[in-house]
Amino acid sequence: MDNTNSTEDDSCDPLTGLLDRSAFxxxxxxxxxxxxxxxxxxxxxxxxxxxxxxxxxxxxVEHGDALLISLAxxxxxxxxxxxxxxxxxxxxxxxxxxxxxxxxxEEFAEHLRRxxxxxxxxxxxVNLHATASFGTACYPEDGSNSSRLLAGLGAxxxxxxxxxxxxxxxxxxxxxxxxxxxRMLSQxxxxxxxxxxxxxxxxxxxxxxxxxxxxxxxxxxxxxxxPASAFIEEARELQLSHLIDRSILLRxxxxxxxxxxxxxxxTHFVNISGNLLRHPDIVAELLAEASKSxxxxxxxxxxxxxxxxxxxxxxxxxxxxxxxxxLKPFLDFxxxxxxxxxxxxxxxxxxxxxxxxxxxxxxGSLIRRVAEPRVRTxxxxxxxxxxxxxxxxxxxxxxxxxxxxxxxxxGIDWGQGYHFGKPVLPDAGxxxxx
Numbered sequence: 001m002d003n004t005n006s007t008e009d010d011s012c013d014p015l016t017g018l019l020d021r022s023a024f025x026x027x028x029x030x031x032x033x034x035x036x037x038x039x040x041x042x043x044x045x046x047x048x049x050x051x052x053x054x055x056x057x058x059x060x061v062e063h064g065d066a067l068l069i070s071l072a073x074x075x076x077x078x079x080x081x082x083x084x085x086x087x088x089x090x091x092x093x094x095x096x097x098x099x100x101x102x103x104x105x106e107e108f109a110e111h112l113r114r115x116x117x118x119x120x121x122x123x124x125x126v127n128l129h130a131t132a133s134f135g136t137a138c139y140p141e142d143g144s145n146s147s148r149l150l151a152g153l154g155a156x157x158x159x160x161x162x163x164x165x166x167x168x169x170x171x172x173x174x175x176x177x178x179x180x181x182x183r184m185l186s187q188x189x190x191x192x193x194x195x196x197x198x199x200x201x202x203x204x205x206x207x208x209x210x211x212x213x214x215x216x217x218x219x220x221x222x223x224x225x226x227p228a229s230a231f232i233e234e235a236r237e238l239q240l241s242h243l244i245d246r247s248i249l250l251r252x253x254x255x256x257x258x259x260x261x262x263x264x265x266x267t268h269f270v271n272i273s274g275n276l277l278r279h280p281d282i283v284a285e286l287l288a289e290a291s292k293s294x295x296x297x298x299x300x301x302x303x304x305x306x307x308x309x310x311x312x313x314x315x316x317x318x319x320x321x322x323x324x325x326x327l328k329p330f331l332d333f334x335x336x337x338x339x340x341x342x343x344x345x346x347x348x349x350x351x352x353x354x355x356x357x358x359x360x361x362x363x364g365s366l367i368r369r370v371a372e373p374r375v376r377t378x379x380x381x382x383x384x385x386x387x388x389x390x391x392x393x394x395x396x397x398x399x400x401x402x403x404x405x406x407x408x409x410x411g412i413d414w415g416q417g418y419h420f421g422k423p424v425l426p427d428a429g430x431x432x433x434x
Contacts, residue, residue, distance in 0.1 A: 013087040015065060016072035024086030024094055028146050031096060043097040043105025046135045046153040050165040052091040055128060066123035067130060074119055078112045102138045109134045109168045131166035133157055142171040151182060155237040181234040188218045194247040195219055197423035201416045204408040211267035213416060214252045215423045216244050241273035242282060249286050253293040255426060260300040269308045269338060274315035277326035287333050305334040308359060312340045313348055320354045331356060343382060360386045364397035370406050383411050
């Protein structure tokens with residue numbers, strides 16, 4: 001099979017005629033099989049069309065399809081007849097270059113990047129121009145199996161986009177600690193050592209604990225606790241954040257059942273990543289487990305579901321309808337929604353206007369500076385807007401009595417921070433790691 005795939009093959013993507021995700025994964029595994037007693041080196045190129053939604057939503061799906069078809073054909077023409085091109089999903093493409101070393105793989109990626117940058121696609125009297133971001137990886141230098149190679153490609157592509165798009169980033173150029181953290185995290189997920197530590201949330205007027213937030217921690221084999229700050233960015237780059245979300249949510253469901261059975265009716269907040277929302281199979285699994293948890297609680301659950309998922313502007317897609325569609329399964333189940341880090345980005349009010357949030361969590365750096373007159377005025381404005389919208393406000397990072405008094409006087413409803421309590425692993429005592 002070469003890169004001129006037939007559209008009649010069931011293993012091909014129906015739009016572009018390229019290998020589909022499943023067929024490409026099978027091809028990759030076959031390439032990793034020993035041949036004549038050894039394994040031959042090969043290169044992988046992973047590219048994603050930059051700002052594809054501008055075309056898809058700005059001009060229409062037909063124009064987006066025309067661009068995908070054109071760039072698929074361009075990739076086939078640019079690479080060799082012995083190379084393989086597949087559509088990995090959406091606007092992502094994956095290429096396998098047999099018997100190819102690291103330098104040659106990078107050269108082909110750069111050649112393809114320039115070809116895309118200079119190409120023009122004419123469709124329905126519109127000239128479309130695009131750029132793409134690239135990650136490259138090579139066997140065996142960047143990984144000995146498909147999981148490691150694909151993780152490296154994903155991380156390299158993430159870096160290419162974060163670095164400004166329209167560039168090539170080899171997996172070998174990633175910071176050295178990335179894969180060390182990735183290995184630690186993968187092992188912890190496999191062994192069930194990614195656990196939630198629960199931090200109390202209080203009603204500021206009464207001082208009563210009304211909720212808890214589940215914060216991801218890794219418990220090492222020697223029982224030391226590793227905070228999220230030590231692995232969460234790496235998880236995002238390696239596209240493992242949805243697995244962390246899955247682990248934390250499943251354990252929070254069980255914890256919620258246990259607290260209700262003890263007679264503690266509390267709300268439980270859990271951060272989720274945008275990556276989780278792009279895995280509908282995991283979302284369906286989580287909601288099935290949530291249904292079982294609700295059944296186990298019988299009539300102990302009140303009128304409102306005790307689970308709240310927190311999302312940030314950073315994790316939401318810019319298309320509000322798409323964001324609503326991805327969140328819909330949770331909302332339909334009755335799980336409530338909190339907008340986290342409100343005030344940290346320019347689109348926060350847009351999301352607040354168009355998505356059905358129940359809670360608004362004010363960005364921590366504002367709360368830390370709330371004693372400053374200008375910052376206090378900003379927080380007062382946020383509180384007034386939230387009250388008019390019927391939202392419960394929550395101030396994070398309350399670290400002393402002075403800040404607690406100020407946010408209470410402003411009228412903020414709930415508070416969270418070291419002043420009220422540190423995160424605690426339910427069966428392991430206080431978690432003293434920030």
